Amino acid sequence: MISEIWALTIREVKKWIREPILVFMMIIQPVIWLGLFGQAFNLTGLVQIPLSNLPPEITQQIGVIFNQTIGSIFGGTLDYFTYMAAGMLSVVILFTSMFSGMSVVWDRRFGFLNKLLVAPIARGSIVMAKVTSSVIRGLFQVALVFSIAFAFGLKAGNAFNVLDLLGVFAGLFLLSLGLSSFFIALTIRIKSWEAHMAVINLLNLPLMFASSALFPINMMPDWLQSIAKVNPISYASDLVRAFILHSSSVGLDVSRIALNFEVLIAFAVIFSFIGIVLAERGLRKG
Amino acid sequence: MAIIETKDLTKVFGKLIAVDHVSFAVEEGEIFGFLGPNGAGKTTTINMLTTLMNPTEGSAKVAGFDIVKDANKVRSLIGLVPQDLTVDEDLTGMENMMLQAMLYHVPKDVAKKRIEEVLRLVELEDAANRKVETYSGGMRKRLELAEGLIHYPKILFLDEPTLGLDVQTRTVIWDYIKKLKEERGMTIFMTTHYMEEADALCNRIAIIDYGKIRALGKPKELKDGIGGDVIELALFDNSKDFSEAIAKMPYVIDVKRKSETYKIKVAKGEEALPNIIEGILKMNLKVSTVSLIKPTLDQVYLEYTGRSLRENEGNREEVMRMMRNIRRARQ
């Protein structure tokens, strides 16, 4: 089964890297996101606009006060850009995982799926190959965004090391595994890409905003909080932040990391399982 | 021993009964042909036998395994060359073949040899390292065929395999399939629109229409079934009707005179012809023209489906469909 998954994953990856425009989009997209979100939510910047005709000393002072306020809301030394960039990694995973089911739609359309269905391979490996390639794509993009975010001024704690980096990737791997399986399971019977896009468009923004990826949960209205608290993206964002904030003075918040990992592992396992189970009936022709 | 056996195999789509309580058996090592007009239910039958669809009713065993309960065992023993193309456009021919070999668990070194062999056969060795999106429709079809052969299946299902291929390629491919069949005792279940092909290649043929099997047998039996050979004969002397005299000759079953031509139904055309001519000469008559007409599968087909296969032969709809498929894939 592993060799089947692997061979099919290679196929996906080959298809993907041969499409230069796709690779280019994957690089450019996170840059735009970071720039856009970084600017749009840069509250200091927003405040400066109406006060721009005041003397610069005063503007600067207000700016400092503002950043302190944000710091107190977001906790400790964390500035908003770092907060947002850390959450953005989970959003990147969301936005790549969403399309895991899309290639099933195309394979069904072009008949390639039939080839897989008459072959003596487990149906689950067809689904898991889609999930695996989606995970690879997601983590690849995460690596890009993470480097770009550093260039843009993401401030990690002074004790942030390779192990923390591995922790970040492990957490995002689990999130991607779960989300890719979730989306594939959700759209497995959908035959047209238009309908598939509709499902994605319905879910992407709510999933992103109803999480702690871009805003702290305690800043949200109650109803949104209750959604954000069950949203795996919140747990992944929190996990990533816990690793990024690793500083010599505070150390790692082990219990927080453990809790987030537990939730993410459960999420990934449950939805991969559902994906594999649904594959048998879901991929079937007609 | 029957290697494929169906019992009341049925597939219903909504209100449409695409395959209607079909029962037949295919013997090991034979080439079994499925013939019928568009929409007759040929592809649907293949889809069920190859485990792509579950039957609504009835059952079937392929190589002794139930197509529903032991689907994966069935899959490992069969090969399918589907009607619609399933090769991956974005990969090269070679990559498609390697992937196929992997899907059927053919070891890499064995796969390499076989791929070389089958690619040469379908004359794609030069194009092997090009992306399939640069292939013509015929090349894609040939690649599809090559893929179906790579794991030397026990039973090969061919759904309109040579549709859209030129005569030369068709001949080469059939020669190879015949060779495979003989060397490896492969059983072949196929559908085709090329009557000559079915006639020359199939050991037995089933004619299917509206989801039901209308006739089944050896091509010769089917042809004999609609009334044997006919000798058409004209004499120089048209003053009299000699029908009665001819009817008394050996082999003759029935004689009809239509204007100046006698239509003589006979049991064995080749043997009857010289006898009849001799008989006529003995009556001191002279034959002006004579021809032996053997029934074609075409006529059999017409008889059972009420449609001529000739009308279907270019089979515009199928070709259009294939073109559509290719165009869609190219976008």
Ligand SMILES: Nc1ncnc2c1ncn2[C@@H]1O[C@H](COP(=O)(O)OP(=O)(O)O)[C@@H](O)[C@H]1O
């Ligand atoms: N998936 C499907 N859903 C609904 N109807 C179908 C489906 N597949 C085939 N049919 C219908 O079943 C009938 C038989 O189709 P098919 O087996 O493809 O015919 P053939 O291969 O003999 O041309 C046709 O009327 C076709 O429209």
Ligand SMILES: [Mg+2]
């Ligand atoms: Mg068909």
